[in-house]
Amino acid sequence: MAQKKVMIIDDDPEYLGEIGNVLAGAGYKVELLSDSTQVMPWLKSWRPDVVLLDLNMQGKDGLQVAREINEDRATRGTIVIAVTGFYTEKEYAKLMQEYGLRQCLLKPVKPLDVIHCIENAVKEE
Numbered sequence: 001m002a003q004k005k006v007m008i009i010d011d012d013p014e015y016l017g018e019i020g021n022v023l024a025g026a027g028y029k030v031e032l033l034s035d036s037t038q039v040m041p042w043l044k045s046w047r048p049d050v051v052l053l054d055l056n057m058q059g060k061d062g063l064q065v066a067r068e069i070n071e072d073r074a075t076r077g078t079i080v081i082a083v084t085g086f087y088t089e090k091e092y093a094k095l096m097q098e099y100g101l102r103q104c105l106l107k108p109v110k111p112l113d114v115i116h117c118i119e120n121a122v123k124e125e
Contacts, residue, residue: 004122005029007046009039009065010054010083019052022111028118036060040068043075050079050118055095055104056086063099070100079121083109 006028010016016032024030031046033039036057043051051069055062062082069075080100084092085107092104102121105113 003027003029004050004118005031005046005048006050006052006118007031007033007043007048008052009033009036009057009062010052011036011057011059012054015054019109019111019114023115023118026115036062036065039065040072040075043069043078044072048078049122050081052081052083052114052118053101055082055084063095066099066101081105081114081117081121083107083114 006023008016008020008030011034013034016034020030020032031048033042036059053062053065066080069078069080079102082092082101082104084104089106095101096104103117105117
Protein backbone atom coordinates (compact mmCIF):
# COMPACT_ATOMS: atom_id res chain seq x y z
CA MET A 1 0.00 0.00 0.00
CA ALA A 2 1.33 3.45 -0.93
CA GLN A 3 2.30 5.83 1.80
CA LYS A 4 -0.57 8.29 2.42
CA LYS A 5 0.12 12.01 2.14
CA VAL A 6 -1.20 14.48 4.72
CA MET A 7 -1.01 18.25 4.37
CA ILE A 8 -1.25 20.10 7.69
CA ILE A 9 -2.35 23.74 7.47
CA ASP A 10 -2.08 25.76 10.68
CA ASP A 11 -0.60 29.14 11.56
CA ASP A 12 0.78 27.83 14.88
CA PRO A 13 4.37 26.68 14.16
CA GLU A 14 4.61 24.71 17.42
CA TYR A 15 1.47 22.72 16.62
CA LEU A 16 2.63 22.17 13.03
CA GLY A 17 5.93 20.73 14.21
CA GLU A 18 4.40 18.51 16.86
CA ILE A 19 1.61 16.99 14.80
CA GLY A 20 3.87 16.79 11.74
CA ASN A 21 6.40 14.72 13.69
CA VAL A 22 3.67 12.46 15.08
CA LEU A 23 2.19 11.78 11.64
CA ALA A 24 5.61 11.26 10.02
CA GLY A 25 6.42 8.80 12.82
CA ALA A 26 3.17 6.97 12.06
CA GLY A 27 4.28 6.47 8.46
CA TYR A 28 2.61 9.34 6.63
CA LYS A 29 4.29 11.67 4.14
CA VAL A 30 3.71 15.09 5.65
CA GLU A 31 3.70 18.59 4.20
CA LEU A 32 3.45 21.53 6.62
CA LEU A 33 1.97 24.85 5.58
CA SER A 34 1.58 27.88 7.83
CA ASP A 35 0.43 30.43 5.23
CA SER A 36 -3.24 29.85 4.45
CA THR A 37 -3.05 32.13 1.40
CA GLN A 38 -0.71 29.63 -0.31
CA VAL A 39 -2.86 26.52 0.14
CA MET A 40 -4.31 26.06 -3.34
CA PRO A 41 -1.04 26.07 -5.33
CA TRP A 42 0.56 23.65 -2.84
CA LEU A 43 -2.52 21.46 -2.74
CA LYS A 44 -2.70 21.18 -6.53
CA SER A 45 0.98 20.33 -6.89
CA TRP A 46 1.40 17.98 -3.92
CA ARG A 47 -2.00 16.23 -4.12
CA PRO A 48 -2.42 15.02 -0.53
CA ASP A 49 -4.82 12.26 0.44
CA VAL A 50 -5.91 14.24 3.51
CA VAL A 51 -5.78 17.89 4.57
CA LEU A 52 -5.69 18.63 8.29
CA LEU A 53 -6.98 22.20 8.44
CA ASP A 54 -7.06 24.70 11.29
CA LEU A 55 -10.25 26.75 11.08
CA ASN A 56 -9.07 29.86 12.92
CA MET A 57 -6.07 31.33 11.09
CA GLN A 58 -4.78 34.75 10.13
CA GLY A 59 -5.09 35.85 6.53
CA LYS A 60 -7.52 33.35 5.11
CA ASP A 61 -9.45 31.35 7.69
CA GLY A 62 -9.93 27.61 7.40
CA LEU A 63 -13.54 27.90 6.29
CA GLN A 64 -12.50 30.01 3.30
CA VAL A 65 -9.81 27.45 2.48
CA ALA A 66 -12.29 24.56 2.80
CA ARG A 67 -14.71 26.34 0.47
CA GLU A 68 -11.94 26.90 -2.12
CA ILE A 69 -10.90 23.23 -1.93
CA ASN A 70 -14.48 22.07 -2.52
CA GLU A 71 -15.21 24.56 -5.30
CA ASP A 72 -12.09 23.84 -7.36
CA ARG A 73 -12.52 20.95 -9.78
CA ALA A 74 -8.91 19.79 -9.28
CA THR A 75 -9.17 19.52 -5.49
CA ARG A 76 -12.86 18.87 -4.87
CA GLY A 77 -12.49 15.24 -3.72
CA THR A 78 -9.77 15.95 -1.16
CA ILE A 79 -10.55 14.73 2.35
CA VAL A 80 -10.57 17.76 4.69
CA ILE A 81 -10.44 17.24 8.45
CA ALA A 82 -10.86 20.45 10.44
CA VAL A 83 -9.10 21.14 13.71
CA THR A 84 -10.44 23.93 15.88
CA GLY A 85 -10.30 25.41 19.34
CA PHE A 86 -12.63 28.19 18.28
CA TYR A 87 -15.92 26.51 17.38
CA THR A 88 -18.00 24.33 19.68
CA GLU A 89 -19.17 20.82 18.88
CA LYS A 90 -22.67 22.12 18.22
CA GLU A 91 -21.41 24.76 15.78
CA TYR A 92 -19.03 22.57 13.83
CA ALA A 93 -21.69 19.98 12.95
CA LYS A 94 -23.34 22.59 10.72
CA LEU A 95 -19.98 23.78 9.40
CA MET A 96 -19.01 20.25 8.37
CA GLN A 97 -21.97 19.97 6.05
CA GLU A 98 -21.80 23.53 4.72
CA TYR A 99 -18.05 23.46 3.95
CA GLY A 100 -17.55 19.82 2.99
CA LEU A 101 -15.51 18.89 6.05
CA ARG A 102 -15.17 15.15 6.64
CA GLN A 103 -14.57 15.47 10.36
CA CYS A 104 -13.86 18.12 12.96
CA LEU A 105 -11.51 17.65 15.90
CA LEU A 106 -11.49 19.98 18.90
CA LYS A 107 -8.18 21.39 20.17
CA PRO A 108 -6.34 20.42 22.18
CA VAL A 109 -6.36 17.26 20.12
CA LYS A 110 -4.57 14.07 21.08
CA PRO A 111 -2.15 12.77 18.44
CA LEU A 112 -3.70 9.29 18.46
CA ASP A 113 -7.13 10.84 17.81
CA VAL A 114 -5.71 12.59 14.73
CA ILE A 115 -4.20 9.35 13.42
CA HIS A 116 -7.42 7.44 14.07
CA CYS A 117 -9.48 10.12 12.31
CA ILE A 118 -7.18 10.12 9.26
CA GLU A 119 -7.19 6.31 9.06
CA ASN A 120 -10.99 6.18 9.21
CA ALA A 121 -11.39 8.89 6.57
CA VAL A 122 -9.00 7.17 4.18
CA LYS A 123 -10.74 3.79 4.67
CA GLU A 124 -14.07 5.33 3.67
CA GLU A 125 -12.68 6.38 0.27
